[in-house]
Amino acid sequence: MRGVLVKDLYIAKSNILVTLVSLIVLGFGLSFLLEPSALLVLAPVASTTAVFISITSDAASRWNKNVITMPVSRSQIIGEKYVFYILLAILGMGTALIPCVILALLGVNVTLHALCLYGSIGMSATLLAGGISLPCAYVFDPEKSQIVFMMSFMASTGIIAGLVLLINLFIPVKHHILSAFHIVLLISVFWFILSYRIAAKIYQKQDIT
Amino acid sequence: MNNALKISGLTKTYKDFMLDHVSFAVPCGSIVGLIGENGAGKSTTINAALGLIQKESGVVSILEHESLDQDIKEQIGVVFDGSNYPEILSPRKLNRVMKNIYQSWDEQTYISLLQQFSLPPDKRIKQFSKGMKMKLAISAALSHHSKLLILDEATSGLDPVVRDDILDMLLDFVQDEEHSILVSSHITSDLEKIADYIVFIHAGKVIFSRPKDELIEQYGILKCGAAQFDALDRSDIIAYRKLDYEWQVLISDREKLQRKYPKALIVPATIDEIMLLYVKGEK
Numbered sequence: 001m002r003g004v005l006v007k008d009l010y011i012a013k014s015n016i017l018v019t020l021v022s023l024i025v026l027g028f029g030l031s032f033l034l035e036p037s038a039l040l041v042l043a044p045v046a047s048t049t050a051v052f053i054s055i056t057s058d059a060a061s062r063w064n065k066n067v068i069t070m071p072v073s074r075s076q077i078i079g080e081k082y083v084f085y086i087l088l089a090i091l092g093m094g095t096a097l098i099p100c101v102i103l104a105l106l107g108v109n110v111t112l113h114a115l116c117l118y119g120s121i122g123m124s125a126t127l128l129a130g131g132i133s134l135p136c137a138y139v140f141d142p143e144k145s146q147i148v149f150m151m152s153f154m155a156s157t158g159i160i161a162g163l164v165l166l167i168n169l170f171i172p173v174k175h176h177i178l179s180a181f182h183i184v185l186l187i188s189v190f191w192f193i194l195s196y197r198i199a200a201k202i203y204q205k206q207d208i209t
Numbered sequence: 210m211n212n213a214l215k216i217s218g219l220t221k222t223y224k225d226f227m228l229d230h231v232s233f234a235v236p237c238g239s240i241v242g243l244i245g246e247n248g249a250g251k252s253t254t255i256n257a258a259l260g261l262i263q264k265e266s267g268v269v270s271i272l273e274h275e276s277l278d279q280d281i282k283e284q285i286g287v288v289f290d291g292s293n294y295p296e297i298l299s300p301r302k303l304n305r306v307m308k309n310i311y312q313s314w315d316e317q318t319y320i321s322l323l324q325q326f327s328l329p330p331d332k333r334i335k336q337f338s339k340g341m342k343m344k345l346a347i348s349a350a351l352s353h354h355s356k357l358l359i360l361d362e363a364t365s366g367l368d369p370v371v372r373d374d375i376l377d378m379l380l381d382f383v384q385d386e387e388h389s390i391l392v393s394s395h396i397t398s399d400l401e402k403i404a405d406y407i408v409f410i411h412a413g414k415v416i417f418s419r420p421k422d423e424l425i426e427q428y429g430i431l432k433c434g435a436a437q438f439d440a441l442d443r444s445d446i447i448a449y450r451k452l453d454y455e456w457q458v459l460i461s462d463r464e465k466l467q468r469k470y471p472k473a474l475i476v477p478a479t480i481d482e483i484m485l486l487y488v489k490g491e492k
Contacts, residue, residue: 006309010295010306061295062291065261069282069359072310207263209262
């Protein structure tokens with residue numbers, strides 16, 4: 001799996017760098033308008049777009065066909081995309097924390113509560129969106145995977161809103177907002193793992209020509 | 210080990226095409242040429258053998274293993290038409306990728322093959338010509354101590370000089386009697402140069418699987434007029450076609466039929482002509 005990950009890092013290197021630099025610049029820019037920690041909502045999602053660049057590149061170069069003849073199993077091929085996705089999300093989150101930490105050191109009000117809240121929302125949206133779009137990229141046309149990703153991100157915001165309303169039936173979200181979003185994050189993690197299982201199962205039976 | 214690859218009763222059905230109980234073998238130390246017109250089923254056979262597509266029935270045994278696990282994949286080198294590597298990579302970056310994929314990746318062999326083929330290590334693959342991409346794919350396939358090399362239309366669209374380089378490389382590879390090659394191509398002249406066996410697929414069925422020398426030395430084309438054609442024993446005819454001024458009849462034993470029909474003009478048949486008569490001729 002490591003070799004395939006190295007290949008994806010080569011493919012997406014420039015895109016990853018541009019995204020991370022943009023996040024840092026945006027973090028400082030946003031601090032004049034919003035809480036700097038609000039960037040944590042956007043950062044993991046924005047940084048995972050590189051996965052879809054690699055999926056499109058794999059389809060265009062017919063790497064998908066080639067790699068199956070190599071000592072890499074089909075579930076490892078799918079698993080690598082999920083690992084790459086998570087790594088990018090964490091990298092995006094880490095990068096967004098840089099301006100937050102610097103601004104906090106400069107005296108701007110950045111609370112741990114806000115970081116945890118926005119971080120949970122951002123990571124939940126990323127995992128839900130990835131859980132929808134990654135299997136779709138293999139079931140449907142990989143060329144359209146970036147459009148599917150954008151649509152799944154929109155869907156994920158709707159799902160989060162739905163989950164929060166559902167949780168509100170059991171716990172008053174207004175008073176336990178952080179706990180509510182931690183539950184959403186847990187559900188998103190579970191969904192992401194389930195999505196990998198589904199995608200691996202679908203890919204196992206798929207004809208690659 | 211007798212066969213590097215053995216395919217028995219391989220079947221796969223599509224809406225408009227069927228691979229129908231395909232069976233043949235690639236003996237160890239030999240080069241087997243898989244021939245047939247476009248759409249005959251060559252690539253489908255290779256894809257099914259490599260597990261790229263799900264087969265409906267049949268058994269594929271590679272290096273005496275029926276399951277294509279990762280240890281077996283380490284020992285197979287595959288080259289498809291086109292390089293099939295991300296074009297943003299350079300050969301040097303590809304080396305870093307491959308050494309993390311193959312446990313048996315031999316960096317020294319890879320670098321020396323790049324030098325042998327005059328491939329620039331730091332140039333992006335997208336800047337390579339088709340011939341260079343193919344040489345790169347072959348270099349990668351030969352750099353992890355493969356025992357079986359499978360090439361699917363790997364020489365299509367290449368100029369004769371590059372094709373000749375590649376054929377030389379394949380001949381070098383089978384000097385080791387543990388090494389074997391299955392090469393599919395519709396450029397039959399290439400296979401006439403290097404193949405030990407020819408497997409001919411037409412409309413999803415194996416028409417024949419024979420040693421190449423037997424085909425070249427025994428098969429022939431009997432050229433005759435209408436009266437002579439009518440006098441031929443039907444059991445001697447494999448296939449025939451009527452041209453403007455003559456009949457061409459494919460036969461499987463030149464010497465025997467020359468004795469039987471002493472006045473007939475019988476000439477050796479090329480693999481191209483054999484294929485053509487099987488496909489376009491009447492039976």
